[in-house]
Amino acid sequence: xxxxxxxxxxxxxxxxxxxxxxxxxxxxxxxxxxxxxxxxxxxxxxxxxxxxxxxxxxxxxxxxxxxxxxxxxxxxxxxxxxxxxxxxxxxxxxxxxxxxxxxxxxxxxxxxxxxxxxxxxxxxxxxxxxxxxxxxxxxxxxxxxxxxxxxxxxxxxxxxxxxxxxxxxxxxxxxxxxxxxxxxxxxxxxxxxxxxxxxxxxxxxxxxxxxxxxxxxxxxxxxxxxxxxxxxxxxxxxxxxxxxxxxxxxxxxxxxxxxxxxxxxxxxxx
Amino acid sequence: xxxxxxxxxxxxxxxxxxxxxxxxxxxxxxxxxxxxxxxxxxxxxxxxxxxxxxxxxxxxxxxxxxxxxxxxxxxxxxxxxxxxxxxxxxxxxxxxxxxxxxxxxxxxxxxxxxxxxxxxxxxxxxxxxxxxxxxxxxxxxxxxxxxxxxxxxxxxxxxxxxxxxxxxxxxxxxxxxxxxxxxxxxxxxxxxxxxxxxxxxxxxxxxxxxxxxxxxxxxxxxxxxxxxxxxxxxxxxxxxxxxxxxxxxxxxxxxxxxxxxxxxxxxxxxxxxxxxxxxxxxx
Numbered sequence: 001x002x003x004x005x006x007x008x009x010x011x012x013x014x015x016x017x018x019x020x021x022x023x024x025x026x027x028x029x030x031x032x033x034x035x036x037x038x039x040x041x042x043x044x045x046x047x048x049x050x051x052x053x054x055x056x057x058x059x060x061x062x063x064x065x066x067x068x069x070x071x072x073x074x075x076x077x078x079x080x081x082x083x084x085x086x087x088x089x090x091x092x093x094x095x096x097x098x099x100x101x102x103x104x105x106x107x108x109x110x111x112x113x114x115x116x117x118x119x120x121x122x123x124x125x126x127x128x129x130x131x132x133x134x135x136x137x138x139x140x141x142x143x144x145x146x147x148x149x150x151x152x153x154x155x156x157x158x159x160x161x162x163x164x165x166x167x168x169x170x171x172x173x174x175x176x177x178x179x180x181x182x183x184x185x186x187x188x189x190x191x192x193x194x195x196x197x198x199x200x201x202x203x204x205x206x207x208x209x210x211x212x213x214x215x216x217x218x219x220x221x222x223x224x225x226x227x228x229x230x231x232x233x234x235x236x237x238x239x240x241x242x243x244x245x246x247x248x249x250x251x252x253x254x255x256x257x258x259x260x261x262x263x264x265x266x267x268x269x270x
Numbered sequence: 271x272x273x274x275x276x277x278x279x280x281x282x283x284x285x286x287x288x289x290x291x292x293x294x295x296x297x298x299x300x301x302x303x304x305x306x307x308x309x310x311x312x313x314x315x316x317x318x319x320x321x322x323x324x325x326x327x328x329x330x331x332x333x334x335x336x337x338x339x340x341x342x343x344x345x346x347x348x349x350x351x352x353x354x355x356x357x358x359x360x361x362x363x364x365x366x367x368x369x370x371x372x373x374x375x376x377x378x379x380x381x382x383x384x385x386x387x388x389x390x391x392x393x394x395x396x397x398x399x400x401x402x403x404x405x406x407x408x409x410x411x412x413x414x415x416x417x418x419x420x421x422x423x424x425x426x427x428x429x430x431x432x433x434x435x436x437x438x439x440x441x442x443x444x445x446x447x448x449x450x451x452x453x454x455x456x457x458x459x460x461x462x463x464x465x466x467x468x469x470x471x472x473x474x475x476x477x478x479x480x481x482x483x484x485x486x487x488x489x490x491x492x493x494x495x496x497x498x499x500x501x502x503x504x505x506x507x508x509x510x511x512x513x514x515x516x517x518x519x520x521x522x523x524x525x526x527x528x529x530x531x532x533x534x535x536x537x538x539x540x541x542x543x544x545x546x547x548x549x550x551x552x553x
Binding site (some may be wrong): 030031032033034035039040043047048049050073075103106107110111112113114115116117118119120121126129132133134135136137138139140141142143144145146147148151152155156159183184215216217220221224226258259260261262263264268269270 | 356357359362395404411422
């Protein structure tokens with residue numbers, strides 16, 4: 001793909017499908033966003049008041065989408081995605097074309113400023129933005145707590161089946177102390193790995209190998225890697241019985257921990 | 271719903287003031303938008319934006335909007351959105367985003383947000399939502415959300431921003447003026463002769479700065495009657511927010527490569543010198 005064949009055009013009906021596919025490819029190694037579907041994108045972007053076809057910029061070549069961005073109301077760039085398999089030079093050129101088009105449109109619309117939120121690990125686009133004299137500051141953070149902890153744990157563990165050793169199947173009893181939560185949560189979870197991964201809330205009969213006691217806030221922190229097992233033990237917000245099973249406990253929480261960095265595009269900021 | 275003593279007290283208070291929490295019904299929009307407007311949370315002045323954000327959203331259910339009502343008046347509104355979120359490779363979960371919590375001043379102090387949140391949480395648990403939260407920064411999290419047992423999840427998101435017009439700068443110029451004018455000598459000198467500086471900033475609308483004893487202001491276009499004409503790269507505006515050392519370095523580099531130029535110094539040398547000495551030596 002030659003850099004000088006990249007040109008910018010506006011959105012046309014039917015572009016939604018390749019756009020959402022490009023988004024999925026560009027941000028495959030990230031989490032923290034709403035996975036794009038055509039239905040979601042139509043509501044989030046096309047139906048959004050203050051966004052017209054002239055605010056959506058696309059670079060494509062021979063029916064293959066290379067990059068796109070969407071300028072929302074008040075100069076907020078709602079989405080920006082660039083094909084990850086381009087060379088660095090092609091990516092830089094695509095980024096320059098999109099940023100220039102978005103800025104020009106923002107000025108024509110009378111927007112007082114322009115704002116883009118991107119992963120800090122996107123060095124290529126970041127360099128282009130700095131050359132365009134953009135100022136960088138930390139972006140959005142997310143706060144929250146896990147609800148339906150049994151379903152959450154079962155879902156995560158089932159997605160990690162392939163990482164679990166065939167001969168590793170301790171039975172965990174997870175005792176959850178109620179804390180500030182405004183909602184009810186199970187008092188105990190029985191986590192089994194053999195024959196299938198099951199998480200049973202408040203089991204009637206309890207036979208286990210390892211008992212882990214904690215609270216929802218600490219469990220959320222462990223899942224989102226905001227605290228380690230060792231730190232939780234030191235702060236007495238986690239206890240393991242018998243303590244000799246600490247290593248198995250660490251394996252469990254390593255399986256539960258999310259690994260992808262989180263990125264929140266402005267389109268999803270609610 | 272899990273209730274503690276403080277919540278029970280608030281519930282009793284709400285009952286005595288005849289305020290109840292219920293789900294949205296069509297027809298509530300005008301009052302909801304009014305509450306958001308009074309509380310300064312309105313994204314857009316018309317109902318169509320509210321409808322897009324909430325009732326037109328895929329998956330919207332009426333319980334996603336809870337209102338506090340006293341007689342026939344809506345005095346508070348609380349919104350959530352249930353959306354799928356990718357939390358890790360191949361893992362998507364239903365996520366309950368909360369936002370647009372607004373309570374009219376006369377109904378504050380009754381614990382309405384906490385009551386509404388408990389109600390929303392009950393629905394969310396029933397609907398198998400796996401994570402409840404929202405968007406925040408460190409300060410807001412410490413003040414508001416930490417008490418609910420929430421956890422702050424850092425992201426790798428970086429915000430890149432650029433000013434395109436003069437309005438975002440006008441307030442900063444006014445504040446800068448207020449600081450300078452605490453020195454009486456400068457204030458007196460600028461009362462006698464306001465300093466007018468025309469600015470040519472790369473890729474930025476032309477504007478002029480007026481420094482008078484009454485205050486500093488930044489206006490669009492160039493003034494016909496000016497003391498100095500300053501041409502500068504946009505980068506200097508950015509570096510003004512990065513501390514004195516970065517700004518000084520930027521000024522020096524720009525002066526050396528001649529991207530920063532100031533015309534009119536010689537013509538107004540006497541007056542500028544007087545202003546300079548007053549700035550340094552007098553208070």
